Amino acid sequence: MRLNKKALAILTGLTLSAGLGSTAFAASADSFTDVPKDHWAYQALDYLAKEGVIDGMGDSTFQGGRTMTRYEMASIVAKAMQKKDVSFGDKAVLDKLSAEYAGELDTLNKKVDANTKAIKDLNAKTDKFKVWGMTRVQAGDDNGLVKDGHNGDYNNRFYMDLEGSMKINPYATARFTIEKNARTRDSEYSTLKTGDVRWVKHKKADGTYEWSERPIVYDKTISAETRDSEQADANHNGSISNIWVELALGKQHNWYTNIGRKWNGIGMQNLLLGGQIDGIATYHPIEKGHGWWFSAQYFKPSADWSSDQNIEVDDNGKVISVDRYTHRAPVAAAVDFWGPLGKYMDANIAYARVVGHELEHNDGNLGFYTGAKNFISADLKIRPFKDFSVTGSYVKSDAKYDWMKSYAGFAKFDTDWAVRMEYKGTDLNKVKSWGLYAKWVNLGVAADLGHDDEWATREPTFVSGVKGWYFGFKMVPWKNCEWETMWAPHLTENTNGRNDAGERTAYKRHILRSWVDFHF
Structure with missing residues (x-):
């Protein structure tokens, strides 16, 4: 120039x-x-x-x-x-x-104003709709997932969790999640299969049925395609699995309220509840509470469970038909309090009560299928020195049905215990950051409303109690990528079988899994 x-x-x-x-x-x-x-x-x-x-x-x-x-x-x-x-x-x-240069300056100012407005409009549109999530590549070995008809959801798979938000106004946001499991080993899908010994019914020539325990012949092949379908995996098949609205209510907009279907946890280790629920929950900081919060919730866990019943076979033992019976989860209400106890300690106290259920029990009362109606939980986390913490969690219910106690075996009937120790931790923005953890659990049969932690201590194995140790290591090899390996060498789990003395049997389960999460 x-x-x-x-x-x-x-x-x-x-x-x-x-x-x-x-x-x-x-x-x-x-x-x-x-x-x-x-x-x-x-x-x-x-x-x-x-x-x-x-x-x-x-x-x-x-x-x-x-x-x-x-x-x-x-x-x-x-x-x-x-x-x-x-x-x-x-x-x-x-x-x-x-x-x-007044004319040119005026033109330049108008251009600047127009560009500023365009940038603000673009930012507003960008802020209105956001998408984020992570993709997981996972492999490992777990003898518990191929035993007693259990499936392999949490072992060898590709997994994606896609989350999104749509801003309605400054105090209301619509949220959704899409989850997809893509399983990589068909051999782990063991529902009904040839050779299983089951109680079955057989139609005799005179039209009546006889019941017997016998091996079955089942020719329906289970593959990754069918196992990942909407019918077989409603929450992880790539469709919208959760949808809810987040509201900021009250004069000060500090009653944070969720309405809809979403994953929800109660307790520091989600021991009282950890899973998908339908309902409403509100969270509020306690005024002059020194960092303490309060929540009130009303919900039904959407993790209903089902079982195959009335298996009919022909003269050769081939399965003709199977009826599936669904057990509905209870409607419950809960209150939860959590906050600091000094500089190096945090606590969580919760109470839940079953307030409605699809079925009535023999005593005429509504409640969980275990007979439990009241649940209490307590969590305490301490940090005795830098980069190290210990979290203890406890849950107890008033489950009382004697017939349920037979499912307990070695496990506690109405209590859950979990202790987790952690050293350091990862930061997705800090490459080479790392952490170690060890966790001990003793989970009872009828203590909680249901939980599904990342290690499948109950689901998808559907056992009636688990006890043992987990050990893990995690690190950040690249920005926004986290690698984790978990090892559980000796877990003791109940099965649905019994020995000759009629006692509930158990088996030793071992798990070794490694996965990489790519966050975006």
Whole structure:
């Protein structure tokens, strides 16, 4: 651009009048590659570029031989007008320049306003709809997932959790999640299969049925395609699995309320409840509560469970038909309190009560199928020294049905215990950050409303109690990527079988899994 000596002198005077001294050009550098250091305007151009008054051509060149447009000159004047500590005389010159280029300055201001509005509109649209989530690649070995008809959901798979939010107004947001399991080993899908010994019914020639325990012949193949279908895996088949609304209610908009279907947990380790629910929950900081919060919830766990019954076979033992019986989860209400106890300790206390159920029990009361109606839980987390914490969790119910106690075996009947120790931890933004953990559990049969932690201590094995240790390591090999490996060498779990003495049997389960989560 052609910037004549007069214009350059004026602008140099405007920008340097307040700072001409021994240090004005003390640290000169090549702002433009096509301006020699011995050029008479070198220092002035370099200073103006550093002060943001001139930009050159945007490619580190000044191109002083090119004719400057009036809009370019107006842009330089506008930037000079933003300088502070301008002398009275220079301000008079600047006023004349601004009058000379008033039309161009007005056009530039309109363009800036239009661009600013466009940016604000774009930001508003971007803020209105957001999508994030993670993809998991997982492999491992778990003898518990192929035993007694249990499935392999949590072992070898590709998994994606896609989450989204749609802002309705400053105090209301619609949320959704889409989850997809893509299982990689068909051999782990063991529902009914040839050789299973089951109680079956057989239609005799006279039209009556006889019941017997016998091996069956089942020719329906289970594959990844069928196992990942909507009928077989309603919550992880790639359709919308959860949808709810988040509201900020009250005069101060600090009653944070969720309405709809979503994953929900109660307790530091989600021991009282951890799973998909349908209902409403509100969370509120306690005024003058020193960091304590309160929540009230009304919900039905959507993790209903079902069993195959009335298996009919032909004369050769081939399965003709299977009836599936669904056991509905109870409707429950809960209150929860949590917050700090000093600088190095946190606590959580919760109470839940079954307030409705599809079926009535023999005593005429509504309740869980275990007979439990009341649940209490307590969690305590302490940090005895830097980077190390211990969390203990306890749940107890008033389950009372004697016939349920026969399912307990070695396990507790009406109590859950879990202790987790953690050292350090990961930060997705810090490559090479890492952490270690160890967890001990003793989960009873009828203690909680249901939970599904990431290690499948109950689901998908559907056992009636589990006890043992888990050990794990995690680290961040790349930004937004987390690698984790978990090992459970000796878990003791009940089965649905009995020994010759009629006692509930158990088996030793071992798990070794490794996975990488890619967050986006």
